[in-house]
Amino acid sequence: MKVAIASCIHPASVGGLAAYQRELAAGLQTFRSVNGHFLSVQHVSDKPAENLSWPTAELMPRADWKRQHGLMTRIASRKPLVRFADKLSRVMNNRPSWKSAVTGVDALHFVGTGWDIIGYPLWREARRAGVPFTIWPAVHPQAWGDDAFDVRLYQKADAIFCQSDHERDHLAARGVPVEKLVRCGLPPMCHTTGNGPVLRQKLELGERPSALFLGRRDKGKGYPALLEAWPLVLEKCPDAVLMLAGPGSADEARLAKIPAQSIRDLGCPPEQEKADAYAACDVFCLPSAHESFGIVYVEAWSYGKPVVCGTAPASRELVENEVTGVWADQQPQQLAASLLRLLTNRAHREALGAAGLRTQLQHYTAESMVGCHMKAWKGASAN
Structure with a gap:
């Protein structure tokens, strides 16, 4: 054929x-x-x-x-x-x-x-x-x-x-x-060889809890909302670090409201560093309003990571709330609360990440x- x-x-x-x-x-x-x-x-x-x-x-x-x-x-x-x-x-x-x-x-x-x-x-x-x-x-x-x-x-x-x-x-x-x-x-279409410890050492993260955003930096993907939510996350989890990756404007005005030590900007990373970021993060967050599927959630699951998805119907069909991840919208208070439930509760996020991995291996x-x-x-x- x-x-x-x-x-x-x-x-x-x-x-x-x-x-x-x-x-x-x-x-x-x-x-x-x-x-x-x-x-x-x-x-x-x-x-x-x-x-x-x-x-x-x-x-x-x-x-x-x-x-x-x-x-x-x-x-x-x-x-x-x-x-x-x-x-x-x-x-x-x-x-x-x-x-x-x-x-x-x-x-x-x-x-x-x-x-x-x-x-x-x-x-x-x-x-x-x-x-x-x-x-x-x-x-x-x-x-x-x-x-x-x-x-x-x-x-x-x-x-x-x-x-x-x-x-x-x-x-x-x-x-x-x-x-x-x-x-x-x-x-998953990412590399399978992600090395979290190497990237954590490079970014000087230590054991600090971290979330990863990987996608276009625009409103549809929830990038501005995430930047507005992050100071609220830091109020209750001051050691948390937000890793950012993907094309688009960095949005300096919103970034200026976040302490520099709480952000790591990876730009548009090569495939290996992208895989390293999946492996290094504790939570993956892409609060999209529009998605046809959400391959990044499946890729995060392949590394055993829980995900925070947005309001896109396809994403909510893919991600089972409080089972393989957490649903959120683009309201900063609500998005921050969703992130904090995972960043401050290791057992909960590991359970959701494990369920996500099982889902990926069974269906995707x-x-x-x-x-x-x-x-x-x-x-x-x-x-």
Whole structure:
């Protein structure tokens, strides 16, 4: 069986969707009968090829994609013109690279949404070749991935992988046939070699209780709320340290209200240091309002750490309150209280972390993710 994984996001780049592509390809390689290749809008020549399990081919130059995306944005954003945008995509993408994308493949898997625009021509080529076309959209309900132009593409596909029941129910309500929606979780995608003591020594943490934030530093992920909550944490747990990691503005105004000795900013750490941070922290905290799944919670569980999640429905579906973690919102007082329940009670946090690890090992493994994909592709081929 040969599989092509296509996306606007190059598989060697940084981010969750790129990591998903790499993890899926690596998992598929465990089957001797399965191979494939990546398809990208632009080949990233400065990324080491040895990081990827499969070769990568370019679908179209990034400059061409940007021009076409700008045009489609103006047209497809108007609901009455969505059907016209679909037809226009057919006219604009009659190029050899699209046809070669599906030559010899048994399944074409697209990682993205309708607004990535390449999904439409890929679907047409899959139909011409008579091979299954599936999508991993990573929808953030009511935030992105569920516009009319997205839904139209999902309705054409043979299967759409959803990371939560909430995402599946949301897309069904938006008009995607429920029989096409496949629930599929994700395994940890971080390194398994995290060394907590090494990072604690480097950061001069000693035995101080610590919490880790790893994500985009924006309101959706709850970063400002966490910075506002941390002084309240320090009132009752003055030795606590907050480790911060991820892209975005540091928010100097809020950081200035926190003693420097109570913060450790890791910037955007490399993968090994990210794993070290999971291993070093006592609690993982990402109080997101929007998530399609929450892979970071699963990664924290893989290190036996309890998690604090936000109000995102997918996160609360994943994290069982007071069993594998604690629910919180973005109100500083409430968020601080949730953190303090774990930071000040070692036995409680260790029990929740152990339960999280059991959940990860039982339900969120590479084997289960790959098996779910293989079953969907074989079912689509049979139909």
